[in-house]
Amino acid sequence: MLITEIFHSIQGEGTLIGIPMLFVRTNVCNIRCEWCDTKYSFYGGREIALSDILNIVKEAKEQWVCFTGGEPLVQRDALSFVEGSLKLGKKILIETNGTVPIRNFTISDNIVLDVDVKSPSAKVRKPFLEENLKYIRDTDYLKIVIKDREDLDFAINFIRGHRKNLNYVLQPAWGSDIRMIADAIVETDLNVRVLPQLHKIMYGEMRGV
Ligand SMILES: C[S@@+](CC[C@H](N)C(=O)[O-])C[C@H]1O[C@@H](n2cnc3c(N)ncnc32)[C@H](O)[C@@H]1O
Ligand SMILES: Nc1nc2[nH]cc(C(=O)O)c2c(=O)[nH]1
Ligand code: SF4
Ligand SMILES: [Mg+2]
Numbered sequence: 001m002l003i004t005e006i007f008h009s010i011q012g013e014g015t016l017i018g019i020p021m022l023f024v025r026t027n028v029c030n031i032r033c034e035w036c037d038t039k040y041s042f043y044g045g046r047e048i049a050l051s052d053i054l055n056i057v058k059e060a061k062e063q064w065v066c067f068t069g070g071e072p073l074v075q076r077d078a079l080s081f082v083e084g085s086l087k088l089g090k091k092i093l094i095e096t097n098g099t100v101p102i103r104n105f106t107i108s109d110n111i112v113l114d115v116d117v118k119s120p121s122a123k124v125r126k127p128f129l130e131e132n133l134k135y136i137r138d139t140d141y142l143k144i145v146i147k148d149r150e151d152l153d154f155a156i157n158f159i160r161g162h163r164k165n166l167n168y169v170l171q172p173a174w175g176s177d178i179r180m181i182a183d184a185i186v187e188t189d190l191n192v193r194v195l196p197q198l199h200k201i202m203y204g205e206m207r208g209v
Contacts, residue, residue: 002027012199022060033122041070068095113140119151141167168192
């Protein structure tokens with residue numbers, strides 16, 4: 001698999017925030033979000049044999065693996081990596097951008113899917129794969145990055161326009177106003193989480209944290 005970096009940290013995003021995880025960040029992405037904080041994963045990277053990566057997973061002290069990128073699900077060995085990590089007794093959080101099918105990755109309760117719905121400020125042309133909504137389970141969640149009021153209106157309309165029992169995390173684009181999101185959400189009846197990126201609060205904007 002083409003790897004950008006492998007590191008140990010605290011999960012900084014989403015419903016598993018605060019949990020120590022081994023992060024496996026793959027290279028390459030099929031879209032280019034305007035505000036992507038991991039543009040360094042678009043090029044370069046190191047080809048590491050799946051068996052070697054799974055050895056690192058095996059030796060890791062963390063119960064959890066965060067499989068991210070770049071876009072991890074465009075990697076040819078993505079499913080083999082996930083299946084191999086499960087066989088090693090790990091739990092896996094998959095961070096995926098919503099434009100790639102997730103169906104094959106709902107094979108275990110030890111997988112949690114964080115599926116993005118890209119907001120207008122991402123300025124990406126590739127659409128969210130609506131069929132993915134059929135496969136989102138109770139332990140999975142949709143994440144919408146909010147940069148401005150237009151993104152927030154998009155998110156509220158998206159939430160109101162889809163089935164009720166979906167979990168959502170509204171995450172401010174780093175540096176944007178989380179209070180704007182929180183103040184608006186408390187005025188609604190929406191049952192969503194408003195969460196910042198904890199790792200950036202702790203370490204600043206750095207690679208490998
Ligand atoms: C770097 S992406 C990698 C996984 C996958 N490509 C995706 O976009 O879901 C991981 C998460 O970081 C979020 N993200 C990227 N840049 C961000 C930024 N500047 N501020 C807040 N969240 C950001 C993405 O929306 C995504 O939820
Ligand atoms: N600590 C930490 N938590 C994260 N959760 C999702 C991340 C990502 O870049 O996919 C990330 C990251 O880069 N660092
Ligand atoms: S999909 Fe994820 S990795 Fe790709 S550009 Fe967007 S935020 Fe960055
Ligand atoms: Mg990140």
